[in-house]
Amino acid sequence: MGKSQAVKYAYIVARVRAMKGKLIPKEMYPKFLNMDIPEITRFIGESEYKNEVDELGKKYRGTDLFEHALNQNLALTYRKLIEVSQNEANYIITEYLRYWDIWNIKTILRGKFSGASEEEILEDVVSAGQLRYRDLLDLIKITSVEGVIAALSKTPYYPALSGYKGVLADIENNLDKLYYANLIKAGENSKDRFFLKFLRTEIDLKNLKILFRMKSAGMEREEILKLLIPGGIELKEAHLGRLAALPFPEFVRALEEYSYWKAIAGVSNDLTSLINIETQLDKYGLVNITRISYYYPLSILPVLDYIVSKKLEVDNLRIIVRGKETKLPEETIKAHLVM
Structure with a gap:
């Protein structure tokens, strides 16, 4: 990466590092599983979500307050990224x-x-x-x-x-x-090129989710192909055509040829729950962006890493609270968390 490129990203990356340091630590999620919903709401009301909980607490209660506070905080956080970024970074973040x-x-x-x-x-x-x-x-x-x-x-x-x-x-x-x-x-x-590589990997992961959903539903090849998104890095058009045509067991075996296999190999014997597969693919996406942003610290990648991590924080909090509200077993909730 050229010096001018690094300088362009220095300010926004510094801001994002500070914001990422305020994300809820991974070790808190198991603790949330042992709290009730009011306790979790109190916790986030003393964290980066305080302003939203205080403001919306006048209008909402319980899980309604929780949902609205998470959504408003996410929106304001992302808008701040657009406001503090400039030029190329602003363009990519906005898009x-x-x-x-x-x-x-x-x-x-x-x-x-x-x-x-x-x-x-x-x-x-x-x-x-x-x-x-x-x-x-x-x-x-x-x-x-x-x-x-x-x-x-x-x-x-x-x-x-x-x-x-x-x-x-x-x-x-x-x-x-x-x-x-x-x-x-x-x-x-x-x-x-960093953004393009990240993006093309994200498209592959999205297409894998579509393939799993549609093939487990018994959908025909031509119908599946209409749903798939062009532009992936490993799963090119010919690959997608072949995978869409294979019967489900052969489709799963064929995935061993791709780097994404390591993400789902651990749950490949239990494909009855699509959520398990999708959770593992989301974890792969998080690990991938965190790893490559570490190697290219003065690029758009740390910003994308933060955007992904922040969304997953909100998703995890929502999974825990909705799971508790519907009285799901603790192990089921835990299996759906992306950390």
Whole structure:
């Protein structure tokens, strides 16, 4: 990496290191398993989530307070990254965080499709992308799927939405493909090979999750191929075509040829739970970005490492609280945590 490139990233990396130091330590998660929900809420109310818990505590209680506090903190944290970054770093971070626009659009459309209340939809949105909280509130107030799509006609997401014919899965898949196609373009425009390598690995992991889900559901090859996202680093188009065609047991054996096999080898004998597979793939993704960011400390990678780690912190807290609320066994909750 050239000196000028390193200098460009020095400030944002220093900020991110300080922010990462405030993440909840891994050793706390087993302790959370021994606490009840009010105790966990008190703990996060004395941590980086204090402002959100204090503010939202006037309106919400119990798990509602927990959910809203996590989402608001995540949104504000990611917005801070956009505000303190400049030039190329700002461009890449902004494009990567459009994930949350995609998440929110899917959440709102699903809510409208299923007849969920405005409050239920609001609980799951995270205003960390380019669509602001006001924008999301306006979309949530619209009563139909078609109305929401029409309201998004002037956004970059409309090309993925305009072909809606009553099947939400189709436009959700279009949104994912649009997001990753634009991200690859952003990586190529910035000529940031580190970002591109990270991104192409993320696409592989997403495609593996899709393959496991669809093959375990008995879906045909051609239907699976429509869902897969182009641009992976190991799983090129020909590889995906071959994997999609194989019967489930042979598909699993074929994965031994790829570096991702080590992530799922430990649970490959028990493929009855897709969540176990997806958890292991998420752990692989976290270990991968943490490792490569260590080797390239003055690049976009430490920022991406923090973005991934922060999201997983929120996911882990949510898994613990939802698990406790539904009285899941402690071992089941623990198995779903990504640390």
